[in-house]
Amino acid sequence: xxxxxxxxxxxxxxxxxxxxxxxxxxxxxxxxxxxxxxxxxxxxxxxxxxxxxxxxxxxxxxxxxxxxxxxxxxxxxxxxxxxxxxxxxxxxxxxxxxxxxxxxxxxxxxxxxxxxxxxxxxxxxxxxxxxxxxxxxxxxxxxxxxxxxxxxxxxxxxxxxxxxxxxxxxxxxxxxxxxxxxxxxxxxxxxxxxxxxxxxxxxxxxxxxxxxx
Numbered sequence: 538x539x540x541x542x543x544x545x546x547x548x549x550x551x552x553x554x555x556x557x558x559x560x561x562x563x564x565x566x567x568x569x570x571x572x573x574x575x576x577x578x579x580x581x582x583x584x585x586x587x588x589x590x591x592x593x594x595x596x597x598x599x600x601x602x603x604x605x606x607x608x609x610x611x612x613x614x615x616x617x618x619x620x621x622x623x624x625x626x627x628x629x630x631x632x633x634x635x636x637x638x639x640x641x642x643x644x645x646x647x648x649x650x651x652x653x654x655x656x657x658x659x660x661x662x663x664x665x666x667x668x669x670x671x672x673x674x675x676x677x678x679x680x681x682x683x684x685x686x687x688x689x690x691x692x693x694x695x696x697x698x699x700x701x702x703x704x705x706x707x708x709x710x711x712x713x714x715x716x717x718x719x720x721x722x723x724x725x726x727x728x729x730x731x732x733x734x735x736x737x738x739x740x741x742x743x744x745x746x747x748x749x750x
Contacts, residue, residue, distance in 0.1 A: 566594035584748070586624075611674045613665040614639040615658060616681035616713075636674075638664060651688075658690035669703050676708045683713030683720070693717050 558569035563585060612628075617639050628635050640661035669677050685691045697719050700709060711720060721727050736742035 563588045563592060566592075609674045610635045610676045610678065611665075611668045612637045612678040612680060613661055613668070613682075614680040615661050615685045636668075640664070651690075654688070655690045658685045662691055662695065666699055669699060669707065669709070672704065674707060676710065678710045679712065681713040682711045683716040685713070686717050686720070687713075687715040693719055696720070697723065 560569050612635065614637065628637050638661075640657060665677065665679060668674060679696075682691075682696065686693050686696065696711075700720075700723060703709065711724075716727070732738075737744075
């Protein structure tokens with residue numbers, strides 16, 4: 538018996554006459570013919586980063602696909618340090634259409650230096666603000682910015698003002714826990730994830746390669 542899981546937005550495409558084609562970015566050399574949109578499930582790039590990078594034919598195809606769509610993305614990682622992460626390896630597939638900058642000093646409980654964290658966050662924000670208004674990017678992702686605001690490493694008013702005055706064709710994604718009320722009020726889409734069980738909290742299991750990093 539074959540079971541197919543179709544996400545809600547996929548169903549809307551089918552209703553409008555669209556179609557779904559399945560492919561393997563690990564073994565196929567190109568995207569399905571007539572492809573307008575490609576989707577990889579969450580965690581997939583991190584888990585298969587080496588194999589994705591090794592498939593040079595697919596890498597060239599994906600780069601051409603991204604260039605045709607003319608979508609450029611800038612990602613600022615406010616909290617993550619310089620350690621190796623599968624997600625960064627997977628971003629190589631879309632270079633130069635995705636630019637990633639990691640400015641974090643690591644977890645706040647590792648640094649134990651709030652002033653240093655505040656200075657780092659401010660430097661990261663200065664870079665991000667310039668990228669936001671550069672006219673080069675269609676999407677800007679502020680990774681863990683909500684945590685930065687929660688710890689008061691960056692003034693909320695600075696972010697809110699920037700979002701109100703950004704170019705109208707630039708989409709902004711803010712991630713992290715404890716999003717401030719002011720940000721929620723002006724956002725078009727808000728999603729809240731609630732932890733029911735966690736392997737570290739309940740069992741002391743640390744982050745696993747290919748899953749969390």
